[in-house]
Amino acid sequence: MISSDVLRGYNDTMILAVLLDGDSYGYEISKEISRRSNHVYAIKETTLYSAFNRLEKNGLVETYYGDKTQGKRRTYLRVTQEGREYYEGKCKEWAITKELVDQFTQEQEVKGESDE
C-alpha cells in the first residue's frame, strides 16, 4: 500500500478524475480509486471526507442528494466547470513534477546499477 503522505495534494485530483466520468458518491469513489490504482492505494475515510469538503468549499464540486435506494439516500458529487479547469491544471503540474522528480530518481537508479 502506498502511504497517503506521498500522495497528499493529489487526492483531490484523483477524486476529480473519477467524477469526470460521472457523478458519484463516497464509497463508489473510494472503490474506483482503489480499482484504478490496482488496489495499491486505499484512500482513508477522513482523507476522502476532507477532500470532499475542500473541493466543495473551493467550488470545484457540487453535492446533491440522490434518489433513495434500499432505504439509503446517498450524497452525490458532481464536478463543476471550475473543477474541470483545476483538474487540467493539476495534470499539467503533475507532468512537470514527474519530469523533475524523474531526473533525480533516474540518477539514483543509474548509481545503483553502476555500484553493482
Added chain:
Amino acid sequence: MSKLSAYIDNMFIGLPETDEVLEAKRIIQENMTEKYEDLLAQGKNEAEAFGTVAGEFGSMEELCDEMGWDFSRSSQGSSDARSTFSSASAQFKDAASQAANTAEQAVGESVDEMKSWWRTWNSRENRRILGTLIVRYLAAAIIIWILTSLLTNSAASILIIGAAVLFVSFYPRSPLYVYKEREAKEAAKKAEDEAAQAEAQAVAAAIAATNSTDKEKSE
C-alpha cells in the same frame, strides 16, 4: 453493525454536535457501512469486515485540521489515547468475560429461581407458568388414573405416578426453564452488545494511539 456505529461515535466523541460535525459523521458512517456490508457480501466474517473498515478510517486529526475543528476536544486527543486504549481494552476483556459467563450464571440463577418461584408467583408471567403447570398436572392425573385403574400392583402405580410428575415438571422443557432461559439470553445479548461497544472503543483508541505515535514521529 452496532460495533461499527459505536466505533464511529467514539471517534467523534468530544466534538461539538454542530450541523457540520454531524454531516461529516453521517457521510463517513454512510461510506463505512456500505464498505462493511460489501465485505460481508464478499464472504468476510464480521470481525474481518470490521477490522478492514476500521483500519481504513484514517486520522481524526487530519479531519479536524481540514474542517477547522478543535482536535484536542476530540476523543483522539493524543497522549490520553494510550491510557484510553488500556482502559478500553480492560473494559472489553471484562465485557467479553461477562458475556461468556452470563449464560452459565443465568442457568444457576434459573435453578435458584425455580426453587423459590412460589415466592414470586404473584406476577403475570409466573401465573401464566403456574397455569401451564396446572394444565400439565391435570393431563398427567387423567393419564395416571387410566393407567392405575388398569394395574393392580400398587408399587407399579407409585412408580408411574412418580415418573409422570417428574416428566410433567421437567420434560421436554419445563415452562419455568423456558422462562428463565429467555431471561438468560436477553442478559447474554446485553453483555455481548457491551462487549462489542467496548471492543470498538478499544480499536478506536488503538488507532488513535497509532496516529498519535505517527504524528510524534513525523514531528
